[in-house]
Amino acid sequence: MSSRQLKKLERAKLEASNNEEPDIEEPVVLNQNKGFNAFSFLGDGNEEEEEQEDKEEEVVEEVKTPKKPSSKKKKKKAKQPKKDEEDSEDELDKILAEAKAKDQEKLGSVEPIEDDLEGVADFEEEYNEITQPMISYDSNFKNFTTERLSKCLALLSIDNVKNLDPDEELKNLFGELSLETIEDANTTTALSITPDVLKQFKRLARLTKGWGGKDRRSVPGSNRKLLLTRIKDDYLPTTIKPLQMEELDDDSVLDIFDYKEDIAEVEELQLKIRKEKKLGVKYFKFNKVHSVRDRVADSQFYASVVLAPDHDALFALLNNHPYHVETLLQVSMVLLRQGDQKSTSNALIEKCLFVFDRCFHMFFHDTLAEAKNGLLRLPYESFMNRQFQLCIFRYIIGLAERATFFTSFNYCKLLLSINPTEDPLGVRYFIDFYAIMSGEYKYLTQLADSPLVTSYTKWFTPGIAFSTALAYIHLNDMENAKKALKRAHLSHPYTSYRLLETICISPQMPIKESDVKVNEEIILSAETYMVRAKLLWNDSEKIKFLTDELMKYFIEDGVSATTPSSFSSMVSKFFKGDTKPKDNKEIPFNLLRFVILSGENSLMAKVPQNIWSRDDIYEFDPLPPKVTTLGYDARTGIENNKVVDYALDYVNQDILATLIQNRTQTDEFDDIVRQIQQQE
Structure with a gap:
């Protein structure tokens, strides 16, 4: 009542x-x-x-x-x-x-902190007194406190949900004359489809009440509009949602915090959760719809990708299950590797994004529509949450190929906002590129000085560091440009050397790169910036500024451009304790995921070889979180009641065994499916 x-x-x-x-x-x-x-x-x-x-x-x-x-x-x-x-x-x-x-x-409003936690020590108060960035990551990233988060909400916000629509950017770039072209682009199909089938889809769309609408953003069963995508002609009209989205309760959030925690007590974590709720933070997860049809698709996908890779079986699976998220993402990568089907690959990724878009929780949808995305969280421990973030990552790359950099930049903010501490796909390693390319220079200077970057030394990535100096140049603020470049040089001297070697105006290099002993993380993180540096430093005046300043910094450090021995001593000073390569276990997982997903050969070549020998590197789920608790199902042998789930958790073992044992005959497979349907 x-x-x-x-x-x-x-x-x-x-x-x-x-x-x-x-x-x-x-x-x-x-x-x-x-x-x-x-x-x-x-x-x-x-x-x-x-x-x-x-x-x-x-x-x-x-x-x-x-x-x-x-x-x-x-x-x-x-x-x-x-x-x-x-x-x-x-x-x-x-x-x-x-x-x-x-x-x-x-309605999900914030409850005040209960009396039973009033006497619990608040570890965030101690972290709020820390003014210097922490060198190493701690469990649950406690140095990024709720108070610091509140100061960063504006930087995480997309400002307006229309900023996630590439059509809006195209209109701003080309004016109203391009509307017909935009509409033509929205009616293109993801895969080759015959005119007769397309005609049937359009007939079904008219019969499916609430499908599409004039703005192509209406879906059956909801008065809410799509926020991220539009419905295209080859999207099969259906009232059935393949996914659901739920809000996580406090106990579920506590489980996620607790399984990663190694210091704080449960009561302290509860206090942190209450403080986040008071700020308005909410946690969500996508869930698969449990049905025989979906489990068949999950089992076929796992068999066709993991156990016995088969591209033909994968394409057949997509025809039978056009909204199966993992298949959409995997087929898009198969097409991308073929080289000449980028547009079709991007269309499949957009179709995958549509699947998530139509399944948003009401509160998640409304909060995103109000551009308050800084309060929304999607824990990376959930398999389908990982699929959503992977979809956005690949969608960003596709948007960049269309030169819609401002839209790409806003999707970067969205991807960072739903998990700003772990940053599981390494947004901090590439957000600077899209900020510069879209002219968001002031944003980048604010980001570099915010707790989103200053809480941990590794958050101040080479890209953010050196692109901030470039942003000040674009703003005609040369004094702050010099300060920012100096800060970047002191934080990332190896990247300074690489810029001097690659971008600058052919100075006489004081030493060879092979003589500089650094750890694998430094080399890999530097390359994340170098792979796009030439696109950013593309003006002769800016390059001259970069050359003069970097050479001056090396000289100020007591190095002559013609005395390699002095340079070696300087390198030792910069990398004190790091002159020997460290075990690559210290390479952050988000850096590795970004490198793997980027597809850049120059980047992937610098990944340690033993990383590639791991058994958990898949294009659909690279380096997922590990589970430290056990709870086996006696029949399937699969863990249950755990914080982290995987693709295998959605596979039916009987179907999978049948697929592997006899892939060519379908009679036995159909019998297994019928038996499962009868059991349900």
């Missing part, structure tokens, strides 16, 4: 108590024509039903409190002091406040 209904009922009770005769007990007359409605207590937010209930309640109030003849006793009531009325009002306010609190709880 809503607070508005409670208020009316309570007011009716007060009026009845103020007006009733003390020695006369009046019966309560009920509206016998109105049936009992069990759903009226659920508060489902149906405004029309609430308005009808309000009208009916007003009728009930009139029946419950009929007019009475005036009497002396009633006059005495009227002459009572106002204190009684104020007490009644206070009691009413208290009741309404409690009702409002319950309503807000249903």
Whole structure:
């Protein structure tokens, strides 16, 4: 029951108590024509039903409190002091406040920190006093406190959901004359499809109520519009959603925090979760829809990609299951490797994004629509959350190929915002490129000085460091450009050397790169910037500035451009304790994932060989989080009730065994599927 209904009922009770005769007990007359409605207590937010209930309640109030003849006793009531009325009002306010609190709880509002945690030590207070960035990552990234997060919400925000629409950017670039071209692009198909089949799809679209609409953003079963994509002609019209999205409760969030934690107590983690909720942070996860059809698709995918790679089987699977997320992403990569089918590959990635787009949780959808995405979290421990983030990563690359850099930049902010601490796909290693290419120079300078970068030394990546100096140059702020370049040089001297060697105006290099002993992480992170540096430093004046300043910094460090021995001593000073290559276990996983997913040969060549020998590097899920707890199912041998899930968790072992044992005959496979359907 809503607070508005409670208020009316309570007011009716007060009026009845103020007006009733003390020695006369009046019966309560009920509206016998109105049936009992069990759903009226659920508060489902149906405004029309609430308005009808309000009208009916007003009728009930009139029946419950009929007019009475005036009497002396009633006059005495009227002459009572106002204190009684104020007490009644206070009691009413208290009741309404409690009702409002319950309503807000249903809507997902923030609860105050409970008394049982008041005595718990708040580790965030200690971290807030730390002013220097932490060198190493700690469990749960505690140095990035809730207070620091609150200061970064504006930097994580996409500002306007239209900034995620590449068509809006094309309109800004080419004007209204390009609308027909944009519409033609939106009607292209993902895979080759015959005109007859396309005609059938269009007929189905007309028969499927709520499919598409004039703006191509309507989906059946919801009044909400798509935010990230538009429906294309070759999207099979269907009312069935292949995924669901749920909000995680506090216990589920605590499980995620706890499984990664090695220092803080559970009560301390609970306190952090409460503080995040007070700020408005919410956690979500995508779930697969459990059905025999979906488990068949999951099993066929796993067999065709992991156990016995088969591209033909993968394409057949996509024809039978056009909205299977993993298949869409994998087939897009197969087409991309063929070299001449980039447009089709990008269309499949966009179709995959559509699958997620239509399945957003209502609160997630509305919060994203309001550009408050900095409060939304998708833990990387969930397999389908990983698929969503992988889809966005690849969509960013496709947008960049269309030169819609501003849209790419905003998707970078979205991808960073849903997991700003772990940054599982390494957005900090490439967001600077899209910021420069889209002219968001001021944003980059603000990002470099924000807790999103200053909380940990590794968050100040070579890209952010050196591109910030370039951003100040674009802003004609040469003084801050020199300061930023100096800061970048001191933080990443090896990248300075690589820039001097590759970008600058052919100075006489003081030493060979092979003579500089650094660890594998430094080499790999430097290459993430060098792979795009020439596209950024593409102006002769900027290159001259870079050359002069870097040479000056090397000289200031006591190095002559013609004395390699001095340079070697300088390198030792910069890399004190790091002159020997370290074990690559210290390479951050987000850096490795970014390198693997980038597809850049120069980058992947610098990945340590033993990384490639791991058994958990797949294009559809590279280097997933590891589970440290066991809970085996006796029949399947698969872990259950765990924080992290994998593709194998959605596979049916009987179907998988049948597929592997006899891939050419379908009779036995069909029998297995029928048996599973009967069991359900």
